Amino acid sequence: MMGELIFRNLFHRPLRTMIGVLAIAVEVALVVLVVGLTSGILTETAKRVEGIGADIMVQSPSAQMILAFSGSPMPIKIADRLTEMKYVQAVSPVFFQFNSGGGIDLVYGIDRDSFRGVSGGFVFLSGKDMEGPDDLLVDDLAAQAKHVKVGDTYSLLNHDWHVAGIVEHGKGARLFVPILTLQDLGGAHDKASVFLVKCTRPEHTEDVMNQIQSLLPNYKIRPLKDYLSLMTSTNIPGLNAFVNAMIALAVCIGLLVIFLTMYTTVIERTRDIGVLKSLGANSPFIVLAVLYESAALCLGGIFAGVGLSYLARACFLKGFPTLSILITPEWILRAGIIALVGAILGASYPAWMASRKDAVEALTFD
C-alpha cells in the first residue's frame, strides 16, 4: 500500500517527478563520466605505454608519471651507456612534446630503428615508415579524429608535417615524428625525455634496473609491466582533488534538487498529510512516506543516469575517438549510493517538516 501511495504520488505530478529524476540522472552521469574519463584516459595511456613492448622506462629525477607532464630532458648519450649493460637488447630514446594546438596531443619524437628494436615495430594500416625529417606517423584513432590520411600535410607544433603512414594504435603516443626534428623544434638538441629499455629476456628486468640504478642513482626507473597499476589518479598531481570536487558538486546538485522537490511536495500535500494523520498515521509513517518517495525518485534517476552516462560516452566517442571513458560497475554502484544518500539527506528536512505538521491546520490548508 505504501508502494502504491508513493508511485501514485510520483505519477500525479509527472513533470516535477521528471525534473527530479533528471537532476539525479545528471548527478549520477556527472560522477560516472568524470571518474570514467579520468580513469579511462589514465588506463588507456598506461596501456599504450605498456603496449610499446619495452621492459623498463628511465626518466629524469624530476619526471612525472604522466609522460606529457615530463620536462627535464636527459642527455641522449645515456642511451649508449644503457646499451652497453648486460641483458640489454635495445634502448630507444624518446623526446616528448606536448601539443595543445587544435586538440591535446602527446607527440613522440623517436629514432625509427631503435624504437623498432624496442617495440618490434609498428603495424602499418596504410603508408610506410618515416624516411624524411618531416614525416609523421599517425595512429588509426587519431587519423579518424583528425581526418588525416597518408599524403596529407598536417600542421603540428607550428610545423608542417607530411603524413607518411597510418599505424595501429597502442604504441605509446598517437603521433610519431623523427626525434631530431622534434629536438630542433623544442630547442633541445641531444636530449631525450625518456629511455625505453628492452631486456634480452623479461626475467632480466630486475637485474637491468639494478644496473641502471647504480649508474643513475636518482633517476626514475620503472618496470613497464607495472605501469598500468601505477597509473592511478593518486599519482597524478591534483587529479584526485579535481575528481572529488566534481563528485561533491554533483552531490550538491542532487541534494538541493531533491530538497526543493520534496519541500514543495510536502507543502502541496499539506492537506493529504492532515488526512493521513486523521486516519491515524503516526510520524514515522509520514517520514517514511516522504523518504521512500525520494528514494523511488532517486532510483529512477540512477537508472536514467546510467543510461545517460552510456549515451554521453557514445556521443563523446563519436565526436572524439581518441577519448577513453571507462564506465565500471564499481563506479556505477558508487555513484548510485552517493545519489541515494544525497537524496535521503535532501528529503530529510521536508520529511521531518511533514511529520511535525499540525493535523488540524493541515486539514484546513488551502
Next chain:
Amino acid sequence: MTIAATIPSAQFAGILPAKWQAKKNVEPILKTENLWKLYHAGKVEVPALRGVNFSVQPGESVAVMGPSGCGKSTLLYVIGGLASASRGTVLVDGNDLAAMSDAERTKLRRSKIGFVFQRFNLLPAMTAKGNIAIAQYIHGDGFDPHRFEVVTKLLGLEGRLNHKPSEMSGGEQQRVAIARAIINEPKILLADEPTGNLDTKNSDVVLEMLRQLNKELGQTIVMITHNPEAVTYFDRVVHMRDGVIVDGIPAD
C-alpha cells in the same frame, strides 16, 4: 485572569430519545467534562471551547448545530484527538484523550475514530479503492477484502473503485470518504459538515447512508452540520454557541 476563566462551564442537559433512555446506565462511548480549548493569538488566549460537557451513548447518532465560529469543528477535532484539550477531560471508549500524548492520541484515533470532512479530503493521487484501502493499511490489519466488499457495496461504490477523486462527483467522493472512515469499524464516526459541499440530492443520499450506518450497523455518529434538514436523520441534536453547549435553546 483570562477571558476564558471568567466564563462558567455550560451544563449539558441532553434530551435522549426513547431508545437511549433505556441505556442511561450504559457507559457513554464519548464523554467530555468541562472541556476547554484555548487558542493563542499572540499573547491573547482565545477560547474556542469553554467548559463543554457532552456525552454520546454507544450506537447513538448526534447532530451538533450552531453558528459559524461557535466551536463545533474545534469540539470535533478535540474529541477526535486531532487537537489537544487545554483543560478538562475527553473520554473516548474509556480512554482520556486529554491525558494522552500526541502519539497515544494518534494510536487511539487509528483504532477507534473515523472522520468524514466537508471537503471530502480524499488523496487526489489515489483511486477510490486506494483511498479506502490506505485506511486499512494504516490501521495495521492489512487489506481485508471481505470487509472492503461489504463497505463499498453498502455505499454503492462498486463501479467507481478505480476512479480518482477528480473523476467522481461530490456525492461519490463523500461516499468514498465515508467508506474510508468506517472501513476499520471505528467506535465513533465524526463527520464535519459532510453535506456542506453537496447539492440537495447528494446531501440526502449521504445523510441517508449515515442514517443507515447508524440504524443498521449500530455505528455511533457525531455530525456537525449547518443543515437544519440533516438533523431529522439523527437521534439527538445539540446546539452550541460561543464555545458551549446550549441545549434547549435554538442556536440559529
